[in-house]
Amino acid sequence: MIARYWAAASLAFALVGQGAQAAPAVARMTGGELTAFTRAMPKGGELHNHISGAIFAETLLAWAVEDGLCINAKTLAVTPACQPGEDLKPASTIKTDEVLRAAMIDSFSVRNPGFLDRSGHDQFFGSFGRFGAAGARREGDMLAHVMDNLARQNTYYLEAMVTPQGVASRVRGAQVGWKGGDLALQKTANSAAGLESLVAAAIADTDAMEARARSLMKCGTPVAQPGCQVTVRYLVQTSRVAPPEQTFAQLQLGVALVTADKRWVGLQMVAPEDHPLSITHYSLHMRMVDFLTDHGRTAKAALHAGELSMDYATPEELRYHVAEAVRVAGARRIGHGVDLPLETGAEALAAEMAAKGVLVEVNLSSNAAILGVSGKAHPYAWLRQRGVPVSLxxxxxxxxxxxxxxxxxxxxxxxxxxxxxxxSARNAIAFSFLTGEGLWSDPGVYRRPAKACARQIGRAEPKPGACADLIAASDKAREQWRHERLLAAFEAAAR
Structure with a gap:
């Protein structure tokens, strides 16, 4: 690291040691210093990561070339096969056509604001359909990319959002049909139709995805990539823009999978929250999650809620989404939560979330690109001021x-x-859905270590006895111990 970076970091840690706020020291770093500082800093974990959207366009296009796929030069989308048509070109065309290659990268990302006169919102959500074929059958490759990129940023825990047996579960739900809102009857009918039989296939898919990722990273060999050290758990993605019977089937399968396989730790609901079907069925979806998870007792939920602004929702819709996710569905974490200050009784809701330890997953760049909410308009500081746990x-x-x-x-x-x-980094593990007791008696505050590990946190190894036993028995404590060890080394190097 350059000397100036270390000088800025040393000032930050000196201020922390004096009990002063370190914000001025971080604020005085140059762009390069801040980039180096945050990249080296152990960041605990990543709790809000759709691996299908985590891959850069250049990699997706390289896969399209390798897999012999085609590009529609008119729609700027990858297609599974080259059908006759003047707009279709082999993906390999991008090797020599720089204009097409640049347009495809723009099509798969939000790097070019106003691309084709689309809003950031429309460009973002529309991109999944344009690059989806390039990532098909590449789940293990995507996972390897995400894991290794995190490890190279000194971050070793990931909760990845994946859709297990997504098409098959929706088909089962469609075959059963909607039972008029009787959720108990809906669940029974799905089970009678063999929905839970998909669990075995979902587990096999998970095994194959992980095996592919570990093979690509050469795990277990002398040249293993850093990503091999990342611990991964999965959240079941379910679609909120499907007919109710299909959404319910995906959720029901998700609960069964969480029960059967410890790698799957919770539920999520994805797709635009402002979509007409999302709006129409929002309250119903919250009741579904509540019913199927027994208000979070059978399976935990980390729900996208409040990913809205007045550009994309009416004042009426901005009044209750986070509140219902917390109070009706029993969500343990909220993804985005941007509209929370606009909700009815916002201060009381924030106080309730702080008291219950309901964390908000904060996505600053996403909220700026999709919703146009950034800087002082973003509720990140407002949440921190009210004691709501947050993680970037x-x-x-x-x-x-x-x-x-x-x-x-x-x-x-x-x-x-x-x-x-x-x-934020500590919260990413403390409020994860990892099993077991944590190292801290006050997650979110971090002043009181668990009694078993008092005066040991940050050491290379725990002393034999109660602390070592806790770490051996608890997935959460084990990840926290690793993070605190890395954090102590990071801070010591900057002094």
Missing amino acids: STDDAGILRIDLSHEYARAADDGASYGDLKA
Whole structure:
């Protein structure tokens, strides 16, 4: 690291040691210093990551070439096969056609604001359909990319959003049909139709995805990539823009999968929250999650909620989405939460979330690109001031052309202190859905270590006894121990 970076970092840590706010020191870093600082900083984990949207366009296009796919030069989309038509070209055309290659990268990302006169919102959500064929059958490749990129940013825990047996579960739901809102009857009918039989296939798919990722990263060999050290858990993505019977079937399969395989740790609902079907069925979806998870007792939920602004929703719709996700569905985490200050009784809701420990996954670049909400308009500082636990995440790093370190640097530019960044990193593990007791008695505050590990956190190894036993028995404590060890080394190097 350059000397000036270390000088800025040393000042930050000196201020922390004096009990002062470290924000001025981080704020005084140059762009390069802040980039180096946040990349080297251990960031705990990534809780909001759609791996299908995490891959940069250049990689997706390279896969399209390798797999012999085609490009529609009119729609700027990858297609599975080259059918007759003047707009279709072999993907390999991008090797010599720089204009087409640049247009495809623009089509798959938000790097070019106003591309084809689309809003950031429309460009973002539309891109999945344009690049989807390039990522088909590449789940393991995508996972390897995400894991290795995180490890190279000193970050070793990931909760990845994936859709297990997505088509098959929706087909089962469609075959059963909608039972008029009787959720118990709906569940029974799905089970009678063999919905839970898809669990075995979903587990086999998970095994294959992980095996492919580990093979690509050469795990277990002398040349293993850093990503092999990343611990991965999965959230079941379900679609909120499908007919109710299909959404319910996906959720029901998700609960069964979480029960059967410890790698799958919770539920999510994805797709535009402002879509007409999302709006129409929002309250129904929250009741579905509540019913199927027994208000979070059977399976945990981390729900996209409040990914809205007045550009994309009416004042009426901005009044209740986060509240229902927390109070009706029993969500343990909220993805985005941008509209929270606009909700009815916002201050009381924030206080309730702080008291219950309901974390908000903050996606600064995503919210700026999709909703046009950034800087002081973003509720990130408002949430911190009210004690709501928050953690920075990327959402869809490839589409946004960012990484997790970028989000930490952006937060610092927006006024977050080093202490805020440090809390975000710790929160990413403390509020994860990893099993077991944590190292902290006060997650979100981090002043009281668990009694078993008092005066040991940050050491290379725990002393034999109660602390070592806790770490051996708890997935969460084990990840926290690793993070605190890395954090202690990072801070010591800057003094």
